[in-house]
Amino acid sequence: MSRYLNVCQLSSKILRTGSLRHGAMCSPILKAHNRSLQTLSTVSYPKTGSHLPVSCAQHHYSTETKAASSDNAEKHEFQAETRMLLDIVAKSLYSDKEVFIRELISNASDALEKLRYTQLSEVMPFPTDQDHGKLEIRLSTDKQNRTLTIQDSGIGMTKEELISNLGTIARSGSKAFMTQLSEKNVDVSTIIGQFGVGFYSAFMVADKVEVYTKSHKPDSVGYIWTSDGSGSYEISEFPSAERGTKIVIHLKSDCREFADDQTVLNVIRKYSNFVNSPIFVNDEQTNKIQPLWVLEPKSVKPEEHIEFYRYISNSNDQPRFVLHYRAEAPLSIKSVLYFPETKPGLFEMSRETEVGVSLYTRRVLIKSKTDNILPKWLRFVKGVVDSEDIPLNLSRELLQNSPLINKLRNVLTSRILKFLQDRSKRDTENYLLFYKDYSHFIKEGIVTTQDLNEKEEIAKLLRYESSELEEGNLTTLPEYIEKLAEGQKDIYYLCAPSRTLALSSPYLEALRTRKVPVLFCYEPHDELILLQLRSFQNFNLTSVEKEMRSMDKEEDETGKILGPDSLPTGERDELVSWIQETMKNKVHQVKITSKLDAHPCVVTIEEMGAARHFLKTQSQNLNEEQRFSLLQPRLEINPKHPIIKKLASLSKSNPALAELVVQQLFSNAMVVAGLVEDPRTILGNINQLLTLALEKH
Incomplete structure (x- = not known):
C-alpha cells in the first residue's frame, strides 16, 4: 500500500509541475515502478535460416466486437503503477492529440519490419496461401460509428505477448527485438519503437480500444484485447483473426475529427509519410514519395530531388544546390539538404523565420523545422535530417538536452560550410549568384557564431571587390592573404556606399601609393561584420581609417614633416x-x-x-x-x-x-x-x- 501511495504522490507531482512534457519524467518514473522495468523478455530465434518469401493477401477482420465471445473473456487488472502511468500517458505525456496516429503507425511499421527480419532466421517456413495480406498498413475511418481502425499484416502477438506488451507500460517489444538483432550485427535502422508507451496514446482520444491480433507462429490462435483505459482489460480468443494486428479506436465525442479521412491523411503526411511500408487510408495509398535521404546519393536522379524539394518546402522553384550527406561516425546521419534558387523575401530574412530543416528518426517526423540541429543563420536551408542517435524524451516530441545534439549540430554545420566552400571553387558562377542572394545570412553567421574556428570557416565564404581588381571582380580573404607583401600583417578594408566613393576616399590615398590592396565593402553592415571577425588566419582586419590614425612613419623625432612642398x-x-x-x-x-x-x-x-x-x-x-x-x-x-x-x-x-x-x-x-x-x-x-x-x- 505504501508503494502505491508513493507512486500516486510522484505521479501527482509530475502532473502539477508539467515536467513530464519536458522529458524529465523518464528516469524517476520508471525507477519508481520496478515491475514496469523488469528485464525485457526476449524471443529466441535460431542463428541460421534461409530467406523465405512471404506471399500475402489483404486482411479482413470483422469489426463486430460481438464476434468475440464474452463468456470466455479473461479480465486482467492493470498493476497499480501501470494504472497511474496510463493516466499520465493519456492526459499529459503528449502535447498534441494527433500524434497518437503517428505512434500507432510506428507500431504497425515495426510489426511489419519484425516479420521481415524474422524471415531471415525463422526455422519454420511461412504459409504462402492467399489468406495472408501484403506487408502494408491500412487505416479506415467510420464517421457514423465514430471509429478509426489501424491494421497491419505484421508479426502479430500471442496471448502472452498481449499481456506482456499491452498490460505493462514502458516495456518496448521493439527495443527488445532490436537488442536481439543488434547482437547478431543485423541492421535495425527501420525499427522505430523505443519506449513502449506509444500504444497508450490511443487513450487520449478513445473511449474504448479493441486490439485484434494473431501471431505469425504456426498454429497460433487469434485474440481480442479490450480496454477503456480505466484500470482493467479483457482478453478472449478470436478464431477468425488473421496474422497481424488490427486496432479499433472508439473515439470520444470531442475527438470525432479523427474519424474524418482528410484529418487522418493530413496527420500521416505530417509525421509518417516516409515509413518503410505502404500506408492506405480507405484503400487509397497516401505515402507515395520516397524518403530520398535513406537512398544512396548516386542513385537519386535530379528530377527526384526537384520533386522532393518542392514537397518538403511547399514551393514551386528548384534547389540551387543539393547536399546529400550520409555518415556513420561520429554520429549516424542520413540527410538531404537543399539551397533554394529563389531569392529570399523580407519575411525570410527575419530571424523570426523558422529553420527549414525537419528532424526525423527512423523515417518518423520528430520535429518539423527544428532550430536544434542547425544554427539560426542557416534557416534558409531546406531539407531532412534523420539520425538514430538522437536522444528523445518519452513522448518523442522533445529533444533531450544532450551533448549529442550539439555534436549533431556541429557536424552538420561543418559539412554545410565545407560543401559551400567546395561549391564556390568548382562552380564559381552559380556560387556568386547564390552569394548575391544569401550573403546576408552568411554575414549573420559571423556575428552570431561564438566559436572562433567556425567564424573563420564562414568567413571563407565572403566575397569583396578590391582596389587591385577591376570593377565587378570579387576576391576572398584567403586570396587576399596569398598576395600580401612580405611583412604585411593586416588585411585592409574600406567601407563606402560605392566603388566610386571608395576610390576617391582620402583614407585610401596612402595605401594606394604603397600599392597595398584594400577590400571594398559596400553594404552598411559589412563594417560591423569585419569588426566582429577582428582577424582571419592570424592577420588583423584593419580599416583604412584606423591605419590613417596610426603614427606617421615619415615623421622624425622632432615631429617635423619631411618634404619641400609642406608648410615651414x-x-x-x-x-x-x-x-x-x-x-x-x-x-x-x-x-x-x-x-x-x-x-x-x-x-x-x-x-x-x-x-x-x-x-x-x-x-x-x-x-x-x-x-x-x-x-x-x-x-x-x-x-x-x-x-x-x-x-x-x-x-x-x-x-x-x-x-x-x-x-x-x-x-x-x-x-x-x-x-x-x-x-x-x-x-x-x-x-x-x-x-x-x-x-x-
Missing part, C-alpha cells in the same frame, strides 16, 4: 595651435599628416566603424557638444595642400574668414568619414562662405 615648421606649428583653439568645442586634437596628397584634411577616430554605428543607433538624444565629446575626433591636415597653405596666412590676415574655412574643412571631413547624419546641417556655413566670396565681385 614655424607656420605649421602656429596653424595647428590656431585650429586647436578655434575648433576646441569639436576637435579633440589637431595633427599634421604626410599620408594625404589630393585632400586637405581628414577626420580620424579610434574606432570609426563603431562610431558610425553609434551615431546611427544611439545618438538621437545627444546634443552636438555631447556627440563630439564622445567621438573625440582628430583633425589631420595636409601641410602640402594649397588650401591649408592659404589657411595658414588667412588665419592672421582675416581670422573671421579663416574660421569659416576651417569649420567647412572639418564639416567636409566629417561627411567623408560618414559621421554626419544629415548634411543639411552644414548648409549655413556654406552660405556664409559664398556670401563673403561674392562680396569681392
Whole structure:
C-alpha cells in the first residue's frame, strides 16, 4: 500500500509541475515502478535460416466486437503503477492529440519490419496461401460509428505477448527485438519503437480500444484485447483473426475529427509519410514519395530531388544546390539538404523565420523545422535530417538536452560550410549568384557564431571587390592573404556606399601609393561584420581609417614633416595651435599628416566603424557638444595642400574668414568619414562662405 501511495504522490507531482512534457519524467518514473522495468523478455530465434518469401493477401477482420465471445473473456487488472502511468500517458505525456496516429503507425511499421527480419532466421517456413495480406498498413475511418481502425499484416502477438506488451507500460517489444538483432550485427535502422508507451496514446482520444491480433507462429490462435483505459482489460480468443494486428479506436465525442479521412491523411503526411511500408487510408495509398535521404546519393536522379524539394518546402522553384550527406561516425546521419534558387523575401530574412530543416528518426517526423540541429543563420536551408542517435524524451516530441545534439549540430554545420566552400571553387558562377542572394545570412553567421574556428570557416565564404581588381571582380580573404607583401600583417578594408566613393576616399590615398590592396565593402553592415571577425588566419582586419590614425612613419623625432612642398615648421606649428583653439568645442586634437596628397584634411577616430554605428543607433538624444565629446575626433591636415597653405596666412590676415574655412574643412571631413547624419546641417556655413566670396565681385 505504501508503494502505491508513493507512486500516486510522484505521479501527482509530475502532473502539477508539467515536467513530464519536458522529458524529465523518464528516469524517476520508471525507477519508481520496478515491475514496469523488469528485464525485457526476449524471443529466441535460431542463428541460421534461409530467406523465405512471404506471399500475402489483404486482411479482413470483422469489426463486430460481438464476434468475440464474452463468456470466455479473461479480465486482467492493470498493476497499480501501470494504472497511474496510463493516466499520465493519456492526459499529459503528449502535447498534441494527433500524434497518437503517428505512434500507432510506428507500431504497425515495426510489426511489419519484425516479420521481415524474422524471415531471415525463422526455422519454420511461412504459409504462402492467399489468406495472408501484403506487408502494408491500412487505416479506415467510420464517421457514423465514430471509429478509426489501424491494421497491419505484421508479426502479430500471442496471448502472452498481449499481456506482456499491452498490460505493462514502458516495456518496448521493439527495443527488445532490436537488442536481439543488434547482437547478431543485423541492421535495425527501420525499427522505430523505443519506449513502449506509444500504444497508450490511443487513450487520449478513445473511449474504448479493441486490439485484434494473431501471431505469425504456426498454429497460433487469434485474440481480442479490450480496454477503456480505466484500470482493467479483457482478453478472449478470436478464431477468425488473421496474422497481424488490427486496432479499433472508439473515439470520444470531442475527438470525432479523427474519424474524418482528410484529418487522418493530413496527420500521416505530417509525421509518417516516409515509413518503410505502404500506408492506405480507405484503400487509397497516401505515402507515395520516397524518403530520398535513406537512398544512396548516386542513385537519386535530379528530377527526384526537384520533386522532393518542392514537397518538403511547399514551393514551386528548384534547389540551387543539393547536399546529400550520409555518415556513420561520429554520429549516424542520413540527410538531404537543399539551397533554394529563389531569392529570399523580407519575411525570410527575419530571424523570426523558422529553420527549414525537419528532424526525423527512423523515417518518423520528430520535429518539423527544428532550430536544434542547425544554427539560426542557416534557416534558409531546406531539407531532412534523420539520425538514430538522437536522444528523445518519452513522448518523442522533445529533444533531450544532450551533448549529442550539439555534436549533431556541429557536424552538420561543418559539412554545410565545407560543401559551400567546395561549391564556390568548382562552380564559381552559380556560387556568386547564390552569394548575391544569401550573403546576408552568411554575414549573420559571423556575428552570431561564438566559436572562433567556425567564424573563420564562414568567413571563407565572403566575397569583396578590391582596389587591385577591376570593377565587378570579387576576391576572398584567403586570396587576399596569398598576395600580401612580405611583412604585411593586416588585411585592409574600406567601407563606402560605392566603388566610386571608395576610390576617391582620402583614407585610401596612402595605401594606394604603397600599392597595398584594400577590400571594398559596400553594404552598411559589412563594417560591423569585419569588426566582429577582428582577424582571419592570424592577420588583423584593419580599416583604412584606423591605419590613417596610426603614427606617421615619415615623421622624425622632432615631429617635423619631411618634404619641400609642406608648410615651414614655424607656420605649421602656429596653424595647428590656431585650429586647436578655434575648433576646441569639436576637435579633440589637431595633427599634421604626410599620408594625404589630393585632400586637405581628414577626420580620424579610434574606432570609426563603431562610431558610425553609434551615431546611427544611439545618438538621437545627444546634443552636438555631447556627440563630439564622445567621438573625440582628430583633425589631420595636409601641410602640402594649397588650401591649408592659404589657411595658414588667412588665419592672421582675416581670422573671421579663416574660421569659416576651417569649420567647412572639418564639416567636409566629417561627411567623408560618414559621421554626419544629415548634411543639411552644414548648409549655413556654406552660405556664409559664398556670401563673403561674392562680396569681392
